[in-house]
Amino acid sequence: MDIWFHPAKELNLLLKKAAANLPDFDNSFDPMIRPADPKFGDFQANGILPFAKSKKANPRSVAELLVKELHNLDEIDDTLIESSIAGPGFINFKLTPKFLHKWLLKYNNADSLKEAAGTFYNGKKIVIDYPSPNTAKQMHVGHLRPMVIGEAIQRLLRFCGANVICDNHIGDWGTNFGILIYGIKSENYNLDTPTENPLEDLERMYKAGSAKVKENPAIADLAREELVKLQNADPENMSLWQKITDISTAAFEKMYKIMGVTIDVTLGESFYRDKVERIYKELSDISLAQIDKGALVVFFKDDEKFKEQPFIIRKSDGASNYASTDLATILYRVEHFNAEEVIYVTDARQQDHFQQLFLTVGKWFGIKKYKMPDMRHVWFGTILGEDGKAIKTKSGEPIRLKALIDEAVLRAKKIVLEKNPDMPADEVQNIAQTVGVSALKYADLSQNRSGDYVFSWDKLLAFDGNTAPYLLYAVARIHSIFRKAQISLDKDFSAEASAPETEQEIALARKLLALPSVFELALSELRPHYLCTYLFELAGLYSSFYNANKVIVEDTAVMARRLMLCARTLRILEAGLRLLGIEPLEKM
RNA sequence: GGGGGCGUAGCUCAGUGGAUAGAGCAGCGGUUUUCUAAACCGUUGGUCGCAGGUUCGAGUCCUGCCUCCCCCGCCA
Numbered sequence A: 001m002d003i004w005f006h007p008a009k010e011l012n013l014l015l016k017k018a019a020a021n022l023p024d025f026d027n028s029f030d031p032m033i034r035p036a037d038p039k040f041g042d043f044q045a046n047g048i049l050p051f052a053k054s055k056k057a058n059p060r061s062v063a064e065l066l067v068k069e070l071h072n073l074d075e076i077d078d079t080l081i082e083s084s085i086a087g088p089g090f091i092n093f094k095l096t097p098k099f100l101h102k103w104l105l106k107y108n109n110a111d112s113l114k115e116a117a118g119t120f121y122n123g124k125k126i127v128i129d130y131p132s133p134n135t136a137k138q139m140h141v142g143h144l145r146p147m148v149i150g151e152a153i154q155r156l157l158r159f160c161g162a163n164v165i166c167d168n169h170i171g172d173w174g175t176n177f178g179i180l181i182y183g184i185k186s187e188n189y190n191l192d193t194p195t196e197n198p199l200e201d202l203e204r205m206y207k208a209g210s211a212k213v214k215e216n217p218a219i220a221d222l223a224r225e226e227l228v229k230l231q232n233a234d235p236e237n238m239s240l241w242q243k244i245t246d247i248s249t250a251a252f253e254k255m256y257k258i259m260g261v262t263i264d265v266t267l268g269e270s271f272y273r274d275k276v277e278r279i280y281k282e283l284s285d286i287s288l289a290q291i292d293k294g295a296l297v298v299f300f301k302d303d304e305k306f307k308e309q310p311f312i313i314r315k316s317d318g319a320s321n322y323a324s325t326d327l328a329t330i331l332y333r334v335e336h337f338n339a340e341e342v343i344y345v346t347d348a349r350q351q352d353h354f355q356q357l358f359l360t361v362g363k364w365f366g367i368k369k370y371k372m373p374d375m376r377h378v379w380f381g382t383i384l385g386e387d388g389k390a391i392k393t394k395s396g397e398p399i400r401l402k403a404l405i406d407e408a409v410l411r412a413k414k415i416v417l418e419k420n421p422d423m424p425a426d427e428v429q430n431i432a433q434t435v436g437v438s439a440l441k442y443a444d445l446s447q448n449r450s451g452d453y454v455f456s457w458d459k460l461l462a463f464d465g466n467t468a469p470y471l472l473y474a475v476a477r478i479h480s481i482f483r484k485a486q487i488s489l490d491k492d493f494s495a496e497a498s499a500p501e502t503e504q505e506i507a508l509a510r511k512l513l514a515l516p517s518v519f520e521l522a523l524s525e526l527r528p529h530y531l532c533t534y535l536f537e538l539a540g541l542y543s544s545f546y547n548a549n550k551v552i553v554e555d556t557a558v559m560a561r562r563l564m565l566c567a568r569t570l571r572i573l574e575a576g577l578r579l580l581g582i583e584p585l586e587k588m
Numbered sequence B: 001g002g003g004g005g006c007g008u009a010g011c012u013c014a015g016u017g018g019a020u021a022g023a024g025c026a027g028c029g030g031u032u033u034u035c036u037a038a039a040c041c042g043u044u045g046g047u048c049g050c051a052g053g054u055u056c057g058a059g060u061c062c063u064g065c066c067u068c069c070c071c072c073g074c075c076a
Helices: A007-020 A048-054 A059-072 A097-106 A110-120 A141-159 A176-187 A198-215 A217-231 A235-259 A276-285 A322-337 A348-368 A401-419 A425-445 A468-485 A503-512 A515-525 A529-548 A556-579
Strands: A033-035 A043-045 A081-086 A090-095 A125-129 A163-167 A289-292 A295-298 A311-314 A341-347 A374-380
Touching: A007 A033, A007 A043, A007 A059, A007 A090, A007 A515, A048 A059, A048 A090, A059 A081, A059 A090, A090 A097, A097 A503, A097 A556, A110 A515, A110 A556, A125 A141, A125 A322, A141 A163, A141 A235, A141 A341, A141 A374, A141 A401, A141 A425, A141 A515, A141 A556, A163 A322, A176 A198, A176 A217, A176 A235, A198 A217, A198 A235, A217 A235, A235 A401, A235 A425, A276 A289, A276 A295, A276 A311, A276 A322, A276 A348, A311 A322, A311 A348, A322 A341, A322 A348, A341 A348, A348 A374, A401 A425, A425 A468, A425 A529, A468 A529, A468 A556, A503 A529, A503 A556, A515 A529, A529 A556
Parallel strands: A125 A163, A125 A341, A341 A374
Antiparallel strands: A033 A043, A043 A090, A081 A090, A289 A295, A295 A311
């Protein structure tokens, strides 16, 4: 019998195969394999109950027939998998220590795990759109989520075999540049000799300009003129715009580096400014779009939700908007990158926009016979202020991302020093940097992305419980064991180590084998918090094992057995942390 | 008015129609001559917003209601 990477998936197939051999079963039977409570087994099949009900049969006797047939199959080795029937008619499956051992020998490092996980996506071409900030604005706490969630998802997709392109669709074009350029000119601000924080200056000038535009129509006209000049490629305004973009990009890149955000291409809205005409023409030609109240809009008369909510794809003043560029963008991604799937990582408020976008693309691509990509909007809730309202740039004091990171690192440093009074200063700084930043990221990733949450320093910078430092600590302790024993983490244990024996060894090994089911779940919903929960539980089981079962012992057989478990736990914890965008430490 | 989301322990949150609803924090009580105690073990704590319904089985699905947040034509 093969040692399957993903036992739940294989069992599901084999149960169907067994059922097909039995006259009492038919196609309506779905095994419904799920990970089980460890006290019952590794997996459970829930499907017998509804099936027996529909056939008016006794679930337990139906289950007995199926289990017997399953174990008659050549693919099943009774010394590797045990089945039992429990309760009203559940089938419980338990992987034996022998199976656990063989699996751990086979999937012994990140490469072998990645190779096996690659079958989930099999090279599917996916463009993922994140974090897509707007230029000329400083990053604040609101940018945390798209960065960390987008990064975790793209890494997970890549690990599971997708051919991913991270496309940073920055907001670098639009009406606000008229106001900003007006603001810069009215202050005679020199972009060539920028101050320490030029983005702060740009933001200030935009705010000042925006306030003036609101109260003075004459200034509004001036701002509009600047915008028209920019759109007509006036050299002076284009040069200003380019400098704004360069300043913003430089500042963003610094932040991406700190936050571990990796980007393949940056094709902002400005890139699509000459590509929207084709959109207007095509959508008009196929009568999908029409002029209404001066604007070009798409109606969805046959859609229950949007029948009275059109999608504006060109403003009545002739200018493009979010919808125009998003339509041009998705076409480009399909035509140029051959995207088979496009994933957008943005906040929840944009759900209507993306539903309308997807509806429009569905009709448009259908009529034009363009290759239809899968489209997913991965949305997340808002980070709220103490008042329960969204933290906004304009009102109140937004917490800058930089300040948040600095505070996190400072707090981490205090703890590192406390725990390691004799550590050299540069090492303290390195560890504090990783601990602080990863705590920040993990706090966001470990929550189900679809909820809002209230910002609090203590919450985002928590270092206890289900946090990055807890996981990093588990990793550091494993490294310490191997340092102490002077054994390589990549040592081949196949000759020396035997199957797990103690309660803690077995519990830990079983958890390690749950990884593929976690990938499957996290991928199906693109929710990184499932991976966080798993890693936390894994680290918890490791800590229990570590406490109860000493690794470096006289008995070489016991030591080899436990060292192998440590090495495998380390590899999975490290791989998992890296998927979350967290670089593990060897010491802390 | 239409739509989306949220509501689970004192707090912050997990929970794929499945078995006695779980963690962390906080609280209480333990564990260190032993591989990193940033740890481990034990323990207290529940009207899963309310009311119906579907189901062998509902925190999970459906209907209605309540609280709060968000979106609903020229912002992104």
